[in-house]
Amino acid sequence: MARAAPHDKANSLALVLAPFGRLMRLIELPMAWLQRRAGLTGVAAVFLAPNMLIFGVFVLLPLAINVLYSFTGGPAIFLENRTYVGLDQYRTLLDCENYLEPLTCRQDAFWRAVHNTGIFVVAQVSALVVTSLITALVLNREIRARGFWRAVFFFPVLLSPVVVALIWKWILQREGLLNAVMIYFGAERTLWLAEPGWAMFWAVFVSVWAHLGFYTLILLAGLQAIPRDLYEAAEMDGTRPLRVFRRITLPLLWPNLIVVIVLALIKAVQIFDEVFVLTRGGPGSSTLFITQYIYQTGFADRIRNLGLASSASIAMASVLVVLTLIQLSVSAWREREAAR
Amino acid sequence: MNGVGAFLTRRRGGRGWHFTDVLAFAWLAAGLFLMFGPAVWLTLSSFKTPAALVEFPPTLLPLDTRTATVEGHDKPLPLYAVTAEDGGERVLAQVRRIGTVAQMVDPQAPGEIVKVPIDQRAPLREMRFATENYREPFQQFDFLTFLRNSVFVTVVATIITLLVNSMAAFALSKYQFRGRGAVLAIILATLMVPLSVIMVPLYVVVNQLNLMNTLWGVILPTVATPTGVFLLRQYMLTIPDELIEAARMDHASEWKIYWRIILPLSLPALAVLAIFSVMWRWNDFLWPLIVLSRKELYTLQIGLSAFSGELNVQWHYVLAMTVVSMIPVVVIFAFLQRFITSGIATTGFK
Numbered sequence: 134m135a136r137a138a139p140h141d142k143a144n145s146l147a148l149v150l151a152p153f154g155r156l157m158r159l160i161e162l163p164m165a166w167l168q169r170r171a172g173l174t175g176v177a178a179v180f181l182a183p184n185m186l187i188f189g190v191f192v193l194l195p196l197a198i199n200v201l202y203s204f205t206g207g208p209a210i211f212l213e214n215r216t217y218v219g220l221d222q223y224r225t226l227l228d229c230e231n232y233l234e235p236l237t238c239r240q241d242a243f244w245r246a247v248h249n250t251g252i253f254v255v256a257q258v259s260a261l262v263v264t265s266l267i268t269a270l271v272l273n274r275e276i277r278a279r280g281f282w283r284a285v286f287f288f289p290v291l292l293s294p295v296v297v298a299l300i301w302k303w304i305l306q307r308e309g310l311l312n313a314v315m316i317y318f319g320a321e322r323t324l325w326l327a328e329p330g331w332a333m334f335w336a337v338f339v340s341v342w343a344h345l346g347f348y349t350l351i352l353l354a355g356l357q358a359i360p361r362d363l364y365e366a367a368e369m370d371g372t373r374p375l376r377v378f379r380r381i382t383l384p385l386l387w388p389n390l391i392v393v394i395v396l397a398l399i400k401a402v403q404i405f406d407e408v409f410v411l412t413r414g415g416p417g418s419s420t421l422f423i424t425q426y427i428y429q430t431g432f433a434d435r436i437r438n439l440g441l442a443s444s445a446s447i448a449m450a451s452v453l454v455v456l457t458l459i460q461l462s463v464s465a466w467r468e469r470e471a472a473r
Numbered sequence: 474m475n476g477v478g479a480f481l482t483r484r485r486g487g488r489g490w491h492f493t494d495v496l497a498f499a500w501l502a503a504g505l506f507l508m509f510g511p512a513v514w515l516t517l518s519s520f521k522t523p524a525a526l527v528e529f530p531p532t533l534l535p536l537d538t539r540t541a542t543v544e545g546h547d548k549p550l551p552l553y554a555v556t557a558e559d560g561g562e563r564v565l566a567q568v569r570r571i572g573t574v575a576q577m578v579d580p581q582a583p584g585e586i587v588k589v590p591i592d593q594r595a596p597l598r599e600m601r602f603a604t605e606n607y608r609e610p611f612q613q614f615d616f617l618t619f620l621r622n623s624v625f626v627t628v629v630a631t632i633i634t635l636l637v638n639s640m641a642a643f644a645l646s647k648y649q650f651r652g653r654g655a656v657l658a659i660i661l662a663t664l665m666v667p668l669s670v671i672m673v674p675l676y677v678v679v680n681q682l683n684l685m686n687t688l689w690g691v692i693l694p695t696v697a698t699p700t701g702v703f704l705l706r707q708y709m710l711t712i713p714d715e716l717i718e719a720a721r722m723d724h725a726s727e728w729k730i731y732w733r734i735i736l737p738l739s740l741p742a743l744a745v746l747a748i749f750s751v752m753w754r755w756n757d758f759l760w761p762l763i764v765l766s767r768k769e770l771y772t773l774q775i776g777l778s779a780f781s782g783e784l785n786v787q788w789h790y791v792l793a794m795t796v797v798s799m800i801p802v803v804v805i806f807a808f809l810q811r812f813i814t815s816g817i818a819t820t821g822f823k
Contacts, residue, residue, distance in 0.1 A: 154732075157728075157732040160728060161726060161728045161729060164726060164727065164728035165726040165728065168726055168727055168728075173648060173727070174648070174650045176648075176727045176728075177644045177648035177650050178644075178650070180640045180641065180643055180644035180648075180727075180731070181640070181641050181644040181645070181656065183636075183637045183640060183641075184637045184638060184640060184641035184697045184702065185641065185656070185697075187637065187693060187694075187696055187697035188660070188663075188697040188699075190678060190682075191675060191678065191679075191693065191694035191695075191697065192663055192666060192671065192694075192697070193659070193663070194674070194678060195671040195674035195675040195677075195678055196663075196666065196670075196671055196674070198674045198677065198678075199670070199671055199673060199674040202673060202674055202677075210677060210680060211677065211681065212677070267500060268500070268504065270497075271497045271500050271501060274497055276497070276501070280810075282501055282504070283814070284806070284810060285501075285504055285505055285508050285509055286504055286508055287810075287814065288508070288512075288803075288806060289508065289512075291752055291756075291802045291805070291806050291813070292512075292756070292799060292802060293755065293756030293758065293774055293798065293802070294756065294758055295756075295758055295774045295777050295778050295795075295798070296756075296777075296795050296798060296799055299515070299777065299781055299791065299792075299795045300511045300512060300514075300515045300795070301511065302781065303514070303515055303518065303788070303792065304511055304514065308527060308529045308531070309531075310514060310531060312529075313529060313530035313531055316530065317530065342507070342508070342511075350814055374491070374493050399667075403667050403669045405669065405759055406758045406759060410758075410778050410781065410782075413782065423669075424669040424759075427669065427672065427673070428672070428759070428762075428763070431672070431673045431676070432676070432763055439673055439677070442673045443673045443674065446669065446670050446671070446672070446673060447670075449669065449670060450670040453667065453670065
């Protein structure tokens with residue numbers, strides 16, 4: 134009996150895979166013919182072809198024509214119907230008397246979005262790094278039911294951004310749970326998502342809530358790689374916990390921490406989904422971020438401006454390229470360190 | 474007193490409590506409250522009737538006013554506990570309310586109408602789960618269509634992703650050919666190209682291919698994931714080449730080697746990719762938002778977002794459908810948590 138269970142599992146798996154197997158056998162004939170004609174290299178090319186075709190059409194081609202689009206203007210969708218305007222779109226985008234004052238810019242919405250994104254990135258990334266570091270340190274202690282606690286902090290990572298936003302929208306609404314608690318304690322009712330300052334606060338809070346578990350997991354893996362005997366030696370010397378943290382944990386965790394910071398930066402610059410459902414960029418434009426600006430300029434506004442949207446996305450891409458290069462050099466440095 | 478305190482705070486191994494223990498415990502407690510609390514609150518709220526949802530301050534559990542069918546009235550009437558002048562209490566059904574006075578009847582003696590000031594009555598309530606919140610969106614609105622679209626996109630995209638990515642990974646790990654390094658470099662370089670950077674030209678390409686407002690327009694651009702190719706290739710590199718050589722000796726064709734040897738041996742990596750792909754596609758938002766503008770093509774996420782953005786949000790339906798859209802993710806998480814966490818810890822991707 135003990136053996137029957139895995140056998141059954143294999144059987145049901147085979148049942149699911151049966152049509153798949155038939156399909157594979159069907160492909161086998163033309164592939165064998167091709168192998169005789171073109172040899173191993175030809176076969177390799179065929180294996181690579183579907184992926185590279187889709188990849189080329191939907192990633193590489195768009196990457197290339199994005200640059201071309203940013204040099205064109207007019208309402209037409211297709212490149213051949215668009216007029217070449219040179220650097221005009223970039224000039225429109227960057228035309229500003231004072232970059233610190235979005236209202237003096239020609240594209241005030243873009244600069245408002247840049248400002249908001251800047252504030253968001255600084256607040257969100259620092260909050261995210263601090264909270265995920267603390268959570269990882271706590272989960273790395275000898276606690277009971279560690280798997281359960283890890284799940285508690287991790288599960289929002291798997292929720293869709295729409296669900297995350299709706300969970301919090303429901304709590305923050307006028308008649309919501311938070312206002313009920315506030316009134317119970319004698320405070321006043323606040324329209325959390327209708328006041329600019331609070332809307333930004335909750336945008337940061339909700340996105341930290343949603344992504345905290347992901348970075349905790351990376352840091353936890355790093356903490357568990359630190360040799361135990363270092364801590365044992367410190368304990369024998371009677372070293373204070375804060376000193377152990379500063380002298381052992383932090384230096385050895387530093388590479389992981391940098392990865393977390395850069396990854397969080399890359400994600401934060403592109404923030405869109407959960408904040409869009411939570412606030413729609415409002416009130417006014419107080420939680421309008423760059424990705425939403427691109428989305429609105431290119432798709433949602435009544436007059437679509439694909440050229441302007443392209444140039445804005447290239448401006449954002451250049452920031453991301455810098456961040457990615459930093460990340461790549463950090464991971465190369467990490468590998469060198471590990472090899473030593 | 475000191476002895477009791479020492480007893481309560483004594484720990485295993487004879488060590489005393491350190492302040493970091495207290496802080497760690499506080500952090501976990503706060504985490505349980507802040508992380509689980511909101512999701513539990515949403516789920517509890519999704520079982521409330523519209524009347525209970527607008528109640529302020531809200532009740533924790535879904536409560537509903539008890540009703541009774543009274544002779545001479547078509548609809549069931551809500552029941553109230555009425556405190557009389559002399560302090561006695563009885564149960565009456567409310568016919569209508571005019572200003573601060575409620576007209577009520579005794580369910581046992583429905584002929585006589587009693588006038589009661591509204592501050593002397595309190596609704597009789599019981600716990601009831603408003604399952605109609607879950608039934609009605611499927612019957613009256615398009616949520617069944619949304620759900621079907623979401624399932625179709627998720628299943629088809631995941632199957633294509635697994636097939637196409639594993640084929641490419643096989644070629645990149647087990648064959649020597651010119652340009653292999655270049656292909657690999659291109660894939661790695663685009664690992665970090667986010668949708669937000671290419672969405673304008675991608676829209677143009679999808680438009681040109683007549684895929685706007687089709688589910689294939691959502692599926693195709695996302696299936697050739699560099700993450701998947703990378704993950705599978707790293708795994709296939711660990712499969713010994715001798716296996717392939719031996720199969721070739723037996724005159725197995727390359728395609729047969731791929732699907733009879735490589736695919737079964739890569740099952741752990743394929744499982745990780747399948748889980749990730751299901752979660753990506755099920756939770757996808759920005760790209761479907763751009764491609765799908767016809768309501769009958771909405772996925773669950775887009776439908777939820779549209780419903781919650783309306784002027785008068787029908788919260789009782791939105792909350793219930795949010796819970797429905799959480800179900801597959803929660804099921805995956807409950808059964809496959811180890812795969813997901815180890816996948817993230819080893820690759821650093823989400």
